[in-house]
Amino acid sequence: MSTRVKDRISPEREIAKVRDIAVIGAGMAGCALTRRLVDAGLNVQVFDKGRAAGGRMATRRADRLQFDHGVQYMTVRGEAMKAQLADWQRAGVASAWTPIGLDASPRWVGVPGMNAIAPRMLWGAEVHMETAIAGFGRDHLGWWLETTQGRLPTCFDAVLVTLPAPQAALLFGHCTDVDVAAFVDAVRRIRYAPCWALMLSFDTRLDTVDCLRPAAGGVLGWAARDSSKPQRDSAHDCWVIHADPTWSQQHLELSAEQVQPLLLDAFLSAVGATTAPSLCRAHRWRYARVVEALGRDCLWDADSRLGYASDGCLGERVEDAFDSASALADRVVRGGGGC
């Protein structure tokens, strides 16, 4: 009898059991998860330690100039991401970028900056920025979260973590009430390469193409005229330079002040210029690009209702973070078994 009653539980009743969800991290994975879960009628609260949502899809503002110093552009392969891109275009937050110096294959950027996309996806959720989650656990009321200031007042039916794997491993390590060993083992297998980024602005336009992709093994990995992207201020010649991954690893613990002249010299000699920039800032991305992915679309424990999604599950691109989040959203909404 009890088996028959259980068998009759409809998917809708399973959904009803999970109502209040905490999403930790508001990069592409956290944003895509939030969009799907809010659209499914669930209450979602998002927590991110940063000042603006978007994670590595970031735009830095300095001296009234702006730079996409993380993600340079998105490529779109799958049908789900194509549909999402169409929504961003309709909303006016994404546009095609056709830089001189690269082939003509489609590349997409956020407008007026890369970080314009995240707010569009978080609509309908309660978003807590500048809120670093330091630990979490579960008691008879549900999941709780804490910052360095103490425990937050709300309890949740499910917690979904979307941080880069090393930061997720640290957070899982602080979870004492639930056995999260399988999560820790899995995320520890994901590896990232770091990246030093340099933001430059010149008062006069450099006489060169919009993009350079030097051969691997040197100082530079990528250089792009950020101001050639759509809806940017073209009055200033703004550039974003990314150091080669090996060079970034070798110079990871230098300060920004030490790295700036090294990258600037390499860039100026690559483009044959001697002009001094009016602005020069470096930024270190400790976990920039995934070099070893997990090879599973997401992690979900249906019993405890703990999940993990990020680019690190599937690959190194924004679309991988999107696909991982979509897979986890499917699991949460269906209320189904683990993965």
Ligand SMILES: Cc1cc2nc3c(=O)[nH]c(=O)nc-3n(C[C@H](O)[C@H](O)[C@H](O)COP(=O)(O)OP(=O)(O)OC[C@H]3O[C@@H](n4cnc5c(N)ncnc54)[C@H](O)[C@@H]3O)c2cc1C
């Ligand atoms: C320099 C660089 C260049 C790149 N270029 C490209 C490119 O051209 N094309 C492409 O497709 N991809 C590119 N990528 C990769 C792309 O950025 C990622 O694949 C994607 O953005 C990952 O999204 P995510 O949500 O998984 O992680 P993230 O964007 O890292 O989001 C994680 C979020 O978690 C937050 N967080 C961390 N710890 C805590 C905590 N304790 N509490 C609360 N919040 C926390 C962070 O603030 C962040 O917002 C690039 C990345 C970098 C860094």
